Amino acid sequence: MQIGQLAKKLAVSTDTLRYYEKNQLLQASERTASGYRIYDQSSVKQLEFVLRAKSVGFTLNEIKELLAINVEKASHSCAEVKGLTASKMEDVANKIAELQRFHQSLSLLHASCCGGPESAQYCSILSALENVDDIIN
Incomplete structure (x- = not known):
C-alpha cells in the first residue's frame, strides 16, 4: 500500500x-x-x-x-525491556509529583484571591507572582 x-x-x-x-x-x-x-x-x-x-x-x-x-x-533479555519500562514509570511518577506541586501552589494562589470586581491593582495572585518569596513551593 x-x-x-x-x-x-x-x-x-x-x-x-x-x-x-x-x-x-x-x-x-x-x-x-x-x-x-x-x-x-x-x-x-x-x-x-x-x-x-x-x-x-x-x-x-x-x-x-x-x-x-x-x-x-x-x-x-526481558530484563532489558522491563528496565526500560521501569525507567519510564519513574519518569511518569516524577512528572505526576511535579504536576501535584503545581496544582498545590496554584490552589494556594487561587484561594488567596478574593476574585471580586475590584481592580487587579492589589490582586494577591499578581503580587505573589511578582514576589518570589510569596510563592509556596
Missing part, C-alpha cells in the same frame, strides 16, 4: 509517517520506479508497535530502542 493508504488505515498523517521514516521508526518495504513508498504488512505491524508504545508514553528515542530489541529478541 502507498503512504496515503497506510496513513488512513492507522489514522495518522502522511507527514507523521515521513517523520517516522526519517527517524528510522518505520521503513517502506520498497519504492516504486516513480519514487512512491510502498508499505507491506510488516510495515503496518511496525507502525502499530510504534503507535502503541507512543500511546503509553514512550518517547520516539525509547521506541527506537524498543524496536531494535523487538527486531533482535534473541539477542536481548
Whole structure:
C-alpha cells in the first residue's frame, strides 16, 4: 500500500509517517520506479508497535530502542525491556509529583484571591507572582 493508504488505515498523517521514516521508526518495504513508498504488512505491524508504545508514553528515542530489541529478541533479555519500562514509570511518577506541586501552589494562589470586581491593582495572585518569596513551593 502507498503512504496515503497506510496513513488512513492507522489514522495518522502522511507527514507523521515521513517523520517516522526519517527517524528510522518505520521503513517502506520498497519504492516504486516513480519514487512512491510502498508499505507491506510488516510495515503496518511496525507502525502499530510504534503507535502503541507512543500511546503509553514512550518517547520516539525509547521506541527506537524498543524496536531494535523487538527486531533482535534473541539477542536481548526481558530484563532489558522491563528496565526500560521501569525507567519510564519513574519518569511518569516524577512528572505526576511535579504536576501535584503545581496544582498545590496554584490552589494556594487561587484561594488567596478574593476574585471580586475590584481592580487587579492589589490582586494577591499578581503580587505573589511578582514576589518570589510569596510563592509556596
